[in-house]
Amino acid sequence: MQSKIVELKHKAKLFNQLRLDRALSIMDDNGREVTAILPLLLHCNHPNLPVYLDAPVPQGICLFTPDEQQQDYLTSLNVALDDDKCATCSPIYSLYAMGSTGSIGQNWRSDLDIWVCHDPAMSDEDAQFLEQKCTLITAWAETLNVEVNFFLIAEDKFRKVNNAVMTKESCGSAQHFLLLDEFYRSALRIAGKPSLWHILPVEFDNHYDDYVDQLVADGVLDRNEWVDLGGFPCIPAEEYFGSALWQLYKGIDSPYKAVLKTLLMEAYSAEYPNNHLLSQIMKENFQLASSQHLELSHDTYYQILVKVTAYLENIGDTARLDLLRRCFYLKMFSGNCANEKHASPEWHRTSVADVIREWGWHPDRIAHLDNRDNWKIEQVQEAHPELLDAMMKGYRNLIGFARRNNISESINPADIGILSRKLYAAFESLPGKVTFINPQISPDLSEKQLSFVQVPDGRFNNSGWYLYNSSLEPMQIVGRKPLEHNGYLSKLVAWSYFNGLMTDKTQVEIFNQDSDMNSDVLNSFCKDLKNKFPIQAKPASNQALSRPCEIRDLSIFLNLEYDPTNHWGGRIIEFDTNTSDVFSFGDCKACLVGSIDLIYRNSWNEVRTLHFSGQERIVDALTTIMGKMHQDATEPDSIKVFCYSLHFRGLIRHSFERLVRDCISTRLQRDKDQIVKMLTISDDRFGIYFERRGVSIRKLETSLDLYNHISERKLEQMPLRIDKTTTAEGTPLAVESHSSEGLVQFFFENYKNGFNVYIVDEANRVETYQHLSGNKDELIKGVHRFYTNSQEESRNEGTFANFNLPQFYDIVHSENKELEVIPYVSSK
Incomplete structure (x- = not known):
């Protein structure tokens, strides 16, 4: 047995080097530089190196000795290493890249996910220092346009209850043994101790720990020479729900990869409880390999394709099988597939050609996918729902699997809440919400021309506004399918802006049939929107996602579609200081606010739009804004009001902004039982009632209504107070x-x-x-x-x-x- 293990150890070292050479061959010069220097930065904390932390950070990688290139680099910086740091007792056991690195799924833009396997006895303080050092390395790599993500992994992590904290890149409690399965099937050693699991014969996996103990007792193995994350005969079924949520979350930014991973989880669940995991398949293929050359059977991403293909063919799902292949093809390249094919190394070109030959694809299909860098909105509108539907179908199938097997989830409630909120914000389609349709599908959706066409009531087509990516010239627009339709204009403009169709170079035109809009107003609105909202915003924090969503940035656009002052013509409007209220203006008591459009970004990073133009538009808008704010919410970071009136633009803007700010301030005021404000709009009077549970606005028909309503509310509220923290109903x-x-x-x-x-x-x-x-x-x-x-x-x-x-x-x-x-x- 000892000779067998020695043989597998040498074989693992050879295969690892072959995969590392492949990984480096796909990277650009910066990627290769980062990969070469990365071990040095964790092995040594020296001020002459590009990354240095002025703290007692753990340093030293077990069994690491710089190669000639790395040593020359250290010499050039006048850095000398401590020979003791290469011993087997260093705090950092190993550095491993995982995921697509070294596989057919890697492209030159692929990020590096690095597992820093460390001594489980490392103190929390030391681990925090090491985390800080890794964060600095990530920032340094970013200056070279290389994305590196670090994950600190204690050697005993998978032998303990999973209490990991979820972050943008770390799945927290969403995955545990599924994460170990992914590591074992894709691990590529960059430095440090080799992995013990890979070189132990497959037939002993079901009693892995006992077998390791026996080998150590017999003197066949020295634990200090290996990193041992443990074995696992199967994946607990409880993990599938959390994993499905996590893969959907990753699909927000990387839908092609997420489709592959979601389908893999579905294929795994179909095999339950007799799973044949990819890590086990990869291990078998490695140990049984007769040649010393890498083949597709040793490629982790290709094995995902094989596994999921077999599953989809078995259930007869040809639609998702076709999508699987397209996702796999696009995952192999970063964008311009045709150019990358010529630039990629021979092994990658040969592997891609072999895969495509198996599929029997027509050259036209390949040409279409190769042209992804030039896809525009029509192609993205076709691709996005298909990707989303595939992920959602996989998610529902996994939910059905859990229900049929009466399985509860292992993911903790806090992580479920955060993940579900992220998915809700990204995927849930709601009226007025701006859907982001281009998650890394195409790099540029900008259009030279956009036209907004209004159709009034009573026509053959649905009334509202239509968006076209053409001019209004009949030769261009007649017969063209609209990109989007909505009942109000601001939603279409926001949709085109936040999805990258509208840029500073885009020419916009308007055909208006039932509003006060014109080209000047439209261009002003587009400019105001661009200046107020950046397309990209800081991702929502886990803390924000664990709380009710709040309005962060609020913009209010007045009289965009309907402007009462635009209809005055040659009329003389009589008013004085006593009748200059824009909500009841002049002797005729006209309300100068004709339409209200809201666009806001909330704390979950959603962009929402709303439109009000009815008889009680001001009341409805105020009620809606107040309804988005719970009692203990924080005030929006910014509130901006724009007005497009022909006359009294500044007066209307300032008056409405003062009203909104006053209402928001009152709503968020602490330690109040009830506050009532009066508002006159034209000939009508309204009472705005601010209470802890919400804001209500009631029309007052007579002067007595205000006092009657206050009295009613007092009668309702008086017996409810027991003490400062509880209501009579027992609700804190x-x-x-x-x-x-x-x-x-x-x-x-x-x-x-x-x-x-x-x-x-x-x-x-x-x-x-x-x-x-x-x-x-x-x-x-x-x-x-x-x-x-x-x-x-x-x-x-x-x-x-x-x-x-x-x-x-x-x-x-x-x-x-x-x-x-x-x-x-x-x-x-």
Whole structure:
């Protein structure tokens, strides 16, 4: 057995070097430089190196000795290494690249995902220093246009309960053994100890730890020479739900890769409980290989293709099989496939040709995919829904798998909440929401010309606005299919801007048939929108996603489509200082606000649009804005009002902005029971009632209505107050303050022998369940199963999934003894 292990050890070293050579051959010069220098930066913390942390950061990689190129680099910087750092007892055991690196799925833009395997005895403080050093290396690599992501992995990580924290790149509790499966099937050693799992015979995987202990006891193995993350005979079925959410989340930015990964999870679930994991297949192929050359059977991305192809052929899903192949083809290249084919190394060109030959593709199909860098909106509108539908179908199939097997998820409630919010913000299609349709599908959707055409009521086509990527010349627009349609103009302009169709070089035209819009107003609006909102915004933080969404940047556009002052003509409008209220202007008491368009970006990074032009447009707009703000929300970072009136533009803008800011300030004012404000619009008067649970606006028919309504509200409110923290109904004020429309929220109030639960529905109605006992984690899992199963049943024939899952919170006492709400954290 010892000779067998020695043979596999040498074979693993050879295959690793062959894969590393392949990885380097695809990278550009900067990628190769980063890969070569990276081990030096973690092996040594020296001020002469490009990355240095002035702190006692753990340094030294086990068994690492610089090669000739690396040594020359150190010499040029006058850096001498401590020979002791290459021993087997260094704190950093190994550096491994995982994912597509060294496979047919790698392209020159592929990022580097590096596992830093370290001593499990490393203190939390040392691990934080090492994390900081890795962050600095990531920033340095970015200056060379190379993306490097680091993941600190303690050697005993997969032998313990998974309490990892989820970040943009780290899956947290969403995956555990599925993550280890991905590592084992794709691990490429950059420096340090080799992986023990890969060189132990496959037949011993089912009792891996016992076998390792026996080899160590027999003197065949020295543990200090290896990094051992442990074995796993199968993937716990509980992981599939969290993994499906995680892969969908990755699909927000990388849909082609996410389709591959989601389909793989679905194929795995179809084999359950008799899974044949890709890591096991790769290990078998490696150990049984008779030649010393890499073949497609040793390529991790090709094996994903083989596995998923077999699954889709077995269930007869030819549509997704075709999509799988296109996703795989596009994953092999970063964009301009034709150019990259000529520039790629011979092994990559040969492998790609072999794969395409198996598919029997027509040259026209290849040419279309090769032209992806030049795809425009028509091609993206065709590709985006197909990718989304495929991911959602895979997600629903995994939900069905969990339901059929009565499986609860292993992902913790906090991570479910964050992931579901990210998916809700990215994928949920809602009226007025701007859908981002180009997640790395094409690099440039800009258009030379965009035209907005209005169709009034009573015509053959639906009324509203239509967007075309052409001029209004009849030869260009007649017979052309519109890109988008909406009832109001601001949604189409926002959609074209945030999706990159409208740039500073785009010429916009308008054909208006039922509004006060003209070319000057349209161009002003487009300019204001571009100046106010950057297309890219900082990603929503996990903290923001664990709370109800709040308006962050609010822009209000007045009289964009309808301007009352535009119809005055030669009329004389009489007014004085007593009748200059823009909401009841002049002797005729005209409201000078004809239409209101809202565009805002919220704390979940969604862009929403709304339009108001009815009789009570101001009331409706104020009610909507206030409804987006719970009592304890923070004030928007920016509030900007624009006005496009022909007359009194500044007066209207300032008056409306003052009204909005006053209402927002009052809504967010702390420690108030009830505040009432009066608002006169034309001949009508309204009372705006600010209370903890929301804002209501009521039309007052007579002067007595205001006092009657206040009296009614007082009678309702007076007996409800028991103390400063609880209502008579037993609902803590912290719950009322945190309630947010459109969400289902669970609040846990803990006491010595149990807990109370307050459930707030989408309409802010509260149900209270008191004196409960038992396991809250199990209760939450049951709630999630109910929601996902009911969605599966109600949407069985649909093409989408609802990610508006319930949110869970704990009510705790702050340091000053006041009640506050924090995101629920599992006790496990």
